[in-house]
Amino acid sequence: MLTNNAGFNCNATRVIIQHASWSQRDQLLQQMRQLLAQVPPRIAYYPGALERHQTFAAAHPEAEHIGASSEGQLPWTLVAGVDPENIDDVCFTTEAFCSLFAETALDAASVPEYIDRAITFANQHLWGSLNATIIVHPESLKDPAIAAAVEQAIAHLHYGTVGINYWAGVGFTFGTTTWGAYPGHEIYNIQSGTGVVHNTLMFSRPQKSVLRGPFRSVPTPPWFVTHGRTANKLFPEFVDFEASPSPWKVPGIMWTAVRG
Numbered sequence: 001m002l003t004n005n006a007g008f009n010c011n012a013t014r015v016i017i018q019h020a021s022w023s024q025r026d027q028l029l030q031q032m033r034q035l036l037a038q039v040p041p042r043i044a045y046y047p048g049a050l051e052r053h054q055t056f057a058a059a060h061p062e063a064e065h066i067g068a069s070s071e072g073q074l075p076w077t078l079v080a081g082v083d084p085e086n087i088d089d090v091c092f093t094t095e096a097f098c099s100l101f102a103e104t105a106l107d108a109a110s111v112p113e114y115i116d117r118a119i120t121f122a123n124q125h126l127w128g129s130l131n132a133t134i135i136v137h138p139e140s141l142k143d144p145a146i147a148a149a150v151e152q153a154i155a156h157l158h159y160g161t162v163g164i165n166y167w168a169g170v171g172f173t174f175g176t177t178t179w180g181a182y183p184g185h186e187i188y189n190i191q192s193g194t195g196v197v198h199n200t201l202m203f204s205r206p207q208k209s210v211l212r213g214p215f216r217s218v219p220t221p222p223w224f225v226t227h228g229r230t231a232n233k234l235f236p237e238f239v240d241f242e243a244s245p246s247p248w249k250v251p252g253i254m255w256t257a258v259r260g
Contacts, residue, residue: 006042017212059089115153
């Protein structure tokens with residue numbers, strides 16, 4: 001969700017909201033650090049990327065820069081433990097639009113309460129309303145209270161696309177689903193914009209699209225940075241198919257994809 005296109009995506013994860021009492025909070029952060037350390041830095045080609053990165057780094061000198069970058073590149077950057085009480089923090093009010101993301105944690109007496117607080121925080125304090133992703137283990141969903149809280153979250157999130165165990169940004173590629181901001185942005189505070197694209201079913205006043213996926217995806221989706229064996233072959237095949245569609249090309253694309 002961050003490494004795709006070097007972080008220069010409107011659908012990239014910018015803020016991870018964790019439960020402060022979750023026993024695996026630090027383990028998740030450490031796993032992300034280890035993975036990012038294995039991903040080569042990319043050219044920061046997008047205009048203003050260096051300046052935005054410097055703005056965040058100046059506000060958070062404790063930010064972790066992961067991976068050795070050279071001229072023209074930016075390191076993967078994690079700003080962990082951002083104070084959720086500081087609602088004016090740049091991580092909450094500004095879209096980094098580069099190789100940087102933040103993490104914050106909310107206190108709550110239970111998982112359902114955490115989910116409810118996380119939804120309120122996302123709706124009221126995070127800039128933008130394009131897409132949000134919820135990661136929930138299938139075992140957790142066996143708890144009726146947690147399952148109900150997740151369904152409430154889906155209904156109450158003010159985001160144009162909500163993904164459950166699936167990167168919500170994938171909704172952009174489907175075409176059938178709507179893609180755009182949650183309704184209600186005014187012209188003087190446009191944030192993620194107004195209206196939607198795609199929407200091939202032509203809903204007249206869509207609020208949001210919801211994607212649901214498995215906790216683990218098999219085979220590895222081609223947009224995963226861990227899809228390392230064949231991604232360099234798969235995407236040229238996609239481009240060739242788009243340029244010159246043919247059903248005879250589909251088996252080759254599928255074979256390349258499943259080998260990832």
